[in-house]
Structures are given as C-alpha cells and as structure tokens.
Amino acid sequence: MGRSSPHVKEMIEKPHLDILLCAPRGFCAGVDRAIQIVDLALKKYGAPVYVRHEIVHNKFVVDSLRAKGAIFVEELEEIPADNEAPVIFSAHGVAKSVPVEARSRNMFFLDATCPLVTKVHVEAQRHAEDGRDIVLIGHKGHPEVIGTMGQLPPGRISLIETVEDAEAFAPRDADNLALVTQTTLSVDDTSAIVLVLKSRFPNISVPHKEDICYATTNRQEAVKFVAPKVDAMIVVGAPNSSNSMRLVEVGERAGCKVSVLVQRAEDIDWAQFDGISSLGITAGASAPESLVEEVIAAFAERFTVNVEIAVTAEENIAFNIPRVLRQLEDSVGR
Numbered sequence: 592m593g594r595s596s597p598h599v600k601e602m603i604e605k606p607h608l609d610i611l612l613c614a615p616r617g618f619c620a621g622v623d624r625a626i627q628i629v630d631l632a633l634k635k636y637g638a639p640v641y642v643r644h645e646i647v648h649n650k651f652v653v654d655s656l657r658a659k660g661a662i663f664v665e666e667l668e669e670i671p672a673d674n675e676a677p678v679i680f681s682a683h684g685v686a687k688s689v690p691v692e693a694r695s696r697n698m699f700f701l702d703a704t705c706p707l708v709t710k711v712h713v714e715a716q717r718h719a720e721d722g723r724d725i726v727l728i729g730h731k732g733h734p735e736v737i738g739t740m741g742q743l744p745p746g747r748i749s750l751i752e753t754v755e756d757a758e759a760f761a762p763r764d765a766d767n768l769a770l771v772t773q774t775t776l777s778v779d780d781t782s783a784i785v786l787v788l789k790s791r792f793p794n795i796s797v798p799h800k801e802d803i804c805y806a807t808t809n810r811q812e813a814v815k816f817v818a819p820k821v822d823a824m825i826v827v828g829a830p831n832s833s834n835s836m837r838l839v840e841v842g843e844r845a846g847c848k849v850s851v852l853v854q855r856a857e858d859i860d861w862a863q864f865d866g867i868s869s870l871g872i873t874a875g876a877s878a879p880e881s882l883v884e885e886v887i888a889a890f891a892e893r894f895t896v897n898v899e900i901a902v903t904a905e906e907n908i909a910f911n912i913p914r915v916l917r918q919l920e921d922s923v924g925r
C-alpha cells in the first residue's frame with residue numbers, strides 16, 4: 592500500500608463532529624431592515640450618518656457600518672449642534688422624547704425601529720387611551736424596554752422582570768390593567784409570569800398572541816429541538832443581545848450541558864468542546880451568517896465535520912423595504 596497523502600492523514604487524525612445547524616437562525620426581518628436603512632442612508636447622503644445606539648446588538652455589524660462612515664452615539668446630545676447629517680434611531684425603538692428632541696434641534700432623522708416593536712408601542716398607547724395602566728414584562732435597562740416605557744408618562748407603565756415581581760405587584764387599579772412584553776424574551780419564562788398576572792388580575796388585558804416576536808419564538812423552538820440531541824450548543828451572538836442570551840438559556844434548559852455564547856470564532860474556548868462528537872449551532876437575530884460560517888470553519892480545522900440543517904420553521908417575513916427606500920428617496924428634498 593502506498594503512503595497516505597498529508598491531506599488524507601489529516602482527515603484520519605481529526606475526530607468526527609456532527610454539526611446540527613438550527614434553522615431559522617441569525618438575522619430577522621427587523622435587523623435586516625435596520626441595517627439596510629443605515630446602508631442606504633450612507634449611500635444616499637454620504638458619510639457621516641449618526642446612529643443613536645448600536646443599530647443592532649452586534650459588534651461586527653456595528654464595526655462594519657462604522658468603517659463605512661456611521662457614527663454611533665448613545666444620546667442625541669453627543670451629536671454636534673451644527674450637524675446636518677441624518678440621524679438614525681436603532682431597531683430597538685426610542686422613547687417619545689427622542690424624536691421630540693430631534694425635531695427641536697431640526698435634525699433630519701430616520702427611524703429604524705422594528706415594526707414589531709412599534710406595534711408594542713402602539714398597543715401601550717391604545718391601552719393608556721382606554722384608561723388602563725400597563726404592565727410591561729421585560730429586562731430593566733434594555734433599550735427596547737426604555738423605549739417602550741418612554742411611550743407614556745412616568746407611572747403609567749410598570750416593569751415586571753420575574754415571577755416574584757408579578758407576585759408582589761401592587762397596581763393602582765387591579766381591574767384596569769393591560770399587558771405588553773419586550774419582543775425578545777424567553778417564551779417559557781414569559782408564560783410563567785403571564786400565568787401569575789392572570790391568576791392575580793383576571794381582568795388584565797393580554798394580547799391574543801404575546802408580543803414576543805416570530806423571530807425570537809422560532810429561534811428558541813429550533814434550539815429546543817436541537818439542544819437535546821447534541822453534546823454542546825453554540826449561540827453566535829453578542830452578550831448585550833437579549834434574544835441571543837435567551838437562546839443560551841434555552842439550550843441549557845433543554846438539557847445541553849455546554850451551551851455557550853460565542854461572538855466570533857477567535858472567542859471559542861476549545862477546552863469546552865474537548866471530546867464532543869456533536870454540536871448544535873444557532874445565531875441570535877442580530878448575528879450575521881458570515882460569523883456562523885466563521886465558527887463552522889474554525890471547527891472544521893480541528894474536526895472532520897458533517898453539517899446538517901435542522902429546519903423547525905420557515906420564515907419569509909420582510910419588512911417594507913420598498914417603503915423605506917421611498918422614504919429615503921422622499922427625504923432627499925428635505
């Protein structure tokens with residue numbers, strides 16, 4: 592027998608790894624739209640374009656847009672007084688005071704708030720107009736929660752983060768309450784909180800379908816399907832991305848002992864994957880597919896990988912990109 596070529600030898604020596612790739616994973620329609628708005632604004636108006644808060648919670652995306660001329664700020668006050676460049680609000684949505692301030696400073700702004708977040712804002716306002724106080728289930732300090740709470744005057748929206756909060760909640764009028772939620776929560780945790788609120792306040796108005804968005808729900812379902820079948824689970828995403836962190840938790844709860852967040856291939860702690868023979872991979876709604884490919888390529892350097900896709904839902908949602916384009920077209924004559 593002849594000697595094995597170096598390539599064959601390498602194949603033999605690498606351990607085998609079955610990768611189950613969750614589908615759907617990664618970019619959702621709201622993130623896709625928000626990034627396109629920044630891209631289009633840069634093309635149309637040229638650099639710089641100001642973006643209030645990370646347009647979506649992903650460092651790679653933010654760095655790429657920064658390289659094209661986007662300037663990221665946390666508050667409008669950081670933007671120079673004589674600025675004429677467009678200002679874009681991130682996908683997470685903003686409090687009502689933000690566009691008010693932008694108008695008072697004669698800023699030209701574009702709102703990249705995801706339409707599913709705007710839907711929650713509208714629901715909250717409608718309930719308030721009907722005289723209800725609002726309970727918002729969400730995570731304190733998350734920009735989406737700040738934006739939703741900022742749709743109404745202080746005191747009209749109470750934030751509930753946990754079952755314990757729901758058990759202790761003391762409303763002004765228990766018969767006049769409505770519920771809204773952050774869009775990127777754990778489906779299971781939220782159901783538990785809703786159960787407590789419904790049992791304590793039977794007249795609370797609850798949305799027909801919770802406000803947790805289709806992308807969050809589908810990505811969590813995919814992880815629930817894949818995680819019990821694999822030795823380890825990787826969520827490609829960012830630590831400040833709520834939906835990514837929920838996917839890590841869902842993986843753990845579904846019985847996967849190693850369920851970890853990875854921002855980029857270079858962050859992989861290889862010791863965690865020692866001796867595994869199967870791996871599930873997903874990505875948060877703000878993580879680009881190129882980062883998933885990067886992670887798979889890194890595993891392929893150390894393992895002989897076999898990649899299969901586990902499809903648990905089909906997604907064909909896109910948000911009104913033509914209208915956004917028209918909006919940008921229209922805005923040229925500002």
Ligand code: SF4
Nearest residue numbers: 619621622705774804
């Ligand atoms: S995760 Fe859901 S709510 Fe957030 S941007 Fe994507 S589609 Fe919109």
